Amino acid sequence: MTEHHKTSGAHSHDHADRDWDTLGTLLEQGAELHGPVHAQAAEWLRERSGGTVRRILDVGSGPGVVTCLLSRAFPDAEVVAVDGTEALLERTRARAERLGLADRVTTALTELPDGLEAVGSADLIWSSLTVHHLPDQQGAVRALARALRPGGLLAIGEGGLPMRCLPRDAGVGRPGLQARLDVAMGEMFTEMRAALPDAKEVVEDWPALLTAAGLTGAAGRTFLLDLPAPLDVTARVALRADLTRQREAAADRLDDGDLAALDRLLDPDDRAGIMRRPDVFLLSAQTFHTAVRAAG
Numbered sequence: 001m002t003e004h005h006k007t008s009g010a011h012s013h014d015h016a017d018r019d020w021d022t023l024g025t026l027l028e029q030g031a032e033l034h035g036p037v038h039a040q041a042a043e044w045l046r047e048r049s050g051g052t053v054r055r056i057l058d059v060g061s062g063p064g065v066v067t068c069l070l071s072r073a074f075p076d077a078e079v080v081a082v083d084g085t086e087a088l089l090e091r092t093r094a095r096a097e098r099l100g101l102a103d104r105v106t107t108a109l110t111e112l113p114d115g116l117e118a119v120g121s122a123d124l125i126w127s128s129l130t131v132h133h134l135p136d137q138q139g140a141v142r143a144l145a146r147a148l149r150p151g152g153l154l155a156i157g158e159g160g161l162p163m164r165c166l167p168r169d170a171g172v173g174r175p176g177l178q179a180r181l182d183v184a185m186g187e188m189f190t191e192m193r194a195a196l197p198d199a200k201e202v203v204e205d206w207p208a209l210l211t212a213a214g215l216t217g218a219a220g221r222t223f224l225l226d227l228p229a230p231l232d233v234t235a236r237v238a239l240r241a242d243l244t245r246q247r248e249a250a251a252d253r254l255d256d257g258d259l260a261a262l263d264r265l266l267d268p269d270d271r272a273g274i275m276r277r278p279d280v281f282l283l284s285a286q287t288f289h290t291a292v293r294a295a296g
C-alpha cells in the first residue's frame with residue numbers, strides 16, 4: 001500500500017514561488033521525456049553506491065516519474081517521494097499503483113529543507129532540479145547530507161546544457177531564437193532566486209557544496225538526451241508544452257519578431273511548426289553531482 005506521511009510544517013504551497021500543482025502535467029511530460037537520461041543516471045548510481053541500497057529518498061520528487069524509475073532500478077529498495085505539493089504526491093501514488101510499485105513507493109508531504117529530518121535516513125538520496133528553488137542552497141545540501149546513512153550516496157541533479165530542438169536558422173524569423181530564449185530564461189532564473197525570501201547567494205560549485213556538507217569523493221557526470229529527427233508525437237507534444245511555457249514566461253523579454261516566430265512554431269496547423277515540420281529533434285543534457293557520507 002502507498003503510505004502517506006506528513007511532516008511538520010508542510011503546507012502544499014508554503015514553497016510556492018510558482019504553482020507547482022498547475023505545472024504537474026508539464027513536469028510529468030518533461031520527466032517522461034527525460035526517462036533515458038534518468039535511467040542512465042540511476043545505472044551510474046547503482047555502480048557507485050557499492051553497498052546494498054534499502055531506502056531511497058527522491059527529494060523534490062514532483063509527479064513521481066523518477067521515483068518510480070528509481071524503484072524499478074533498485075528492486076530491493078523502498079523509495080520515498082518527498083515533496084511540498086500534495087497534488088504532485090497524489091500523482092506519484094497513482095503512478096506507483098498503475099505500475100505495480102505501490103508496495104515499495106511511499107510519499108512524504110514535506111516542506112524543504114526543514115521537514116526532511118522527519119522523513120528519516122536513506123542509503124541513496126536523489127534530488128533533481130529542486131535545490132535551486134530553495135533559498136539557502138548550501139543549507140539544503142547540508143540537510144540532504146545529514147539524512148544519509150553512513151556509506152550513503154547523495155546525487156544532486158543540477159545544471160547541464162540548455163535544450164535544442166531546431167536548427168540555428170529554422171527558416172522562421174531571425175536565426176538564433178533558442179539562444180535568445182536561453183538568455184531570457186537565464187535572467188528569469190536569477191530573478192526567481194533573488195525573489196526567494198531570505199535568499200542566500202552562493203557560488204554554484206556543486207562539488208564544493210557537497211564537500212562543505214561533510215561528504216567525500218565528489219564526482220559528477222552528465223547524461224545526454226539525444227532524440228534525433230523526426231521526433232515522435234509524444235516528444236513533440238511535450239516539447240510544444242515546454243516551449244509554450246517558455247514563450248509565456250519570456251514574453252516581456254523577446255522582441256515582436258521572436259514572439260511571432262514562436263507563435264508560428266507553436267501553431268499545430270502551421271507546416272513550419274514543431275508539430276509538423278520534419279527537422280525537429282531534441283538534444284539536452286543533465287548533470288548529476290554525487291558524493292558519499294563516510295562509512296561509520
Ligand SMILES: C[S@@+](CC[C@H](N)C(=O)[O-])C[C@H]1O[C@@H](n2cnc3c(N)ncnc32)[C@H](O)[C@@H]1O
Pocket residue numbers: 014015020027031059060061062063066082083084085088110111112113127128129130133134
Ligand atoms: C522542478 S520540480 C522537479 C521535479 C523532479 N525532481 C524532476 O526532476 O522532474 C521541483 C519540485 O520541488 C518541489 N519544491 C520546490 N520547493 C520546495 C520546498 N521548499 N519544499 C518542498 N518541495 C519543494 C516542487 O513542489 C516541485 O515538485
